[in-house]
Amino acid sequence: MRRLPIRPFAVLATVGTLVLTGCGTETGDPGDRPSSAGADRTIRAHKVMQLTQTHEETGMTLLEGPVFDEDGRLLVVDVTAPEGKPKVMRVNVSDKTFRAVRTQGQAAYTSAQFSPYDGRLYLTDFAHGEIVSLAPDGSDPRTFFSGEIDGARMNPDDLAFDRKGNLYVSDSRGLREGEARGRVVRIGRDGRTVTVLAKNLAAPNGISFDEDYQGLWFSELTENRVSYLRLDGEGRVTSSHTAIRVDGGIAQTDSIAVDANGNLYQGLHGRPAMAVFNRNGERLATVELRGRTEGLESATNVAITPGGTKAYMTVSGPGGGFLYTFDALAKGIRQSNGG
Template sequence: MRRPAIRSLAALATAGALALTGCGAEAGDPSGEAAAGGQGRTIHAHRVMQLTEVHEETGMTLLEGPVLDAYGHLIVVDVTAPAGEPKVMRVNVGEKEAETVFTDSRGAYTSAQFSPYDDRLYLTDYAHGEVVSLASDGSDPRTFFSGEVDGARMNPDDIAFDPEGNLYVSDSRGLSEGEANGRVVRIDRDGEATVLAEGLAATNGISFDRDYGGLWISELVENRISYLRLDDEGVVTSRHTAIRVDGGIAQTDSIAVDADGNLYQALHGRPAMIVYDEHGERLATVEVPDRGEALESATNVAITPGGTTAYMTVSGPAGGYVYSFDALAEGTRQSNGG
């Protein structure tokens, strides 16, 4: 992102300091509005509530990792929250109330998702190359993974779980140097890590396709979505560029996939998401009606499992917000967080 005030998930500088590189209307009309130039329809998101303001200590706020818990409450992380401020929050979207779930003195958490194996909440700590887990109420913090993978520490960004509870992590390593050193790393549920793909351009979003036969990944600095086909053991057998995203000044952030296999590509640098089908056809654009200089990025989305209500995290100089819209198809476990 060009503005230092709000750079991508993917761009937390290390060296101990955080430096980021890289709602009004009614709910979106399911019929949408026709968009010119084969861009699909326009879906207008509506504002649910404001969660955060810009932090004086860090100069920004950046909401990420929305995921619904077993009670229908929305869990959200604030990547740039300073020590002691809420880093993981629980939102009662019906009552428009939020409470702190977890904070600490060091973490920069960029994603959140519940494991299908142990039902704990897993968070990626971009700044320290770790994956940590919490009980659903925010207690009992544990370091699930820490250390190097094939001789290099990760910058873990987003996560996706397979049905057995193994983690697939987008590693944005190399972003600050402008080099294609990004990776996809598999961490089995016992904590053993394996590099599945490398040479990627700032790996950001990651999600399985609807049949768990492959992974969709977004590469931030190339504005592209790549597809990694997997075998039955979770090993990558092939990879190719699947979609080139025409984002202008915006860049590809997180990805979610609904029950019909549609991809929801978040945009860093524009408060919007682009929806594609699995063949690369652009189906829709989700827009924030009151977009502008004060709201700069839509980072991620959680689609309600078994329903079509979607919650999108949006941030900028005006603060951090949750917006909602009607997804094109129902959500699944894996489209809920990551």
């Protein structure tokens, strides 16, 4: 197995070639919850199961986008899966089995979330600059959005929905060139009304509404910072600022999830760990993997059981793609379920 560096979610799809990036994840022991704000404790994540191995065709595997459907079943995407291999999987965590939901096409799906408007599963295709949707069972694929925005195609990475079903997307355009040309984009639920909310960003990656839908958190992978966009009732930006600077060392900021208490779960690219902050920017905990971590380089994202505290984290590297679990600091909500 050839060990390849996982670069920041840059996914290039050419005929038979995929080059991309990931994020990091750590682990510790469940139950070690911070007792006070600002206390950085370790939370241990335990291995649930292995889902994938490194694909010979693409040279890697990268799990992403964990999301629960309305029946409580967990879905996961594999960004680098070649055609014919599971690109979207439905996982039974109880008996540690999974089945393929979608295998067709050359897409590089980097995130997944169900729409509150039509109940369909939406996927970002980083490689082709598209957003597609599927029926909950994986059938009826449709292209929701494709094309240029202000003269440039997107590299859509993560997505979030507001209560009405409008999409908010992190566009990592410029990542491959190392240029700050990324954007945060709002796409109306009709797929036609498009607005750029922020631009000239350094590889925006994670994106999530806060717990009461007053604003958006988004991370910039190559600047190791999390910013906050305050929005009005129509999705317009009323203010913006850098909210958290992440001291990641060799690791970089990746996907974001938010729990019912407003805590941010920040994935780390380049280290198998996840940093947890409160809404005031205080670091509360670090999620680390229990046991041996050789061959694991990325903890891309997490889904917290809606209404519960059981969290499932996607972890990947040359050693394969795995699902880990830990106890979250608060209950799961829509903002901690996919994206």
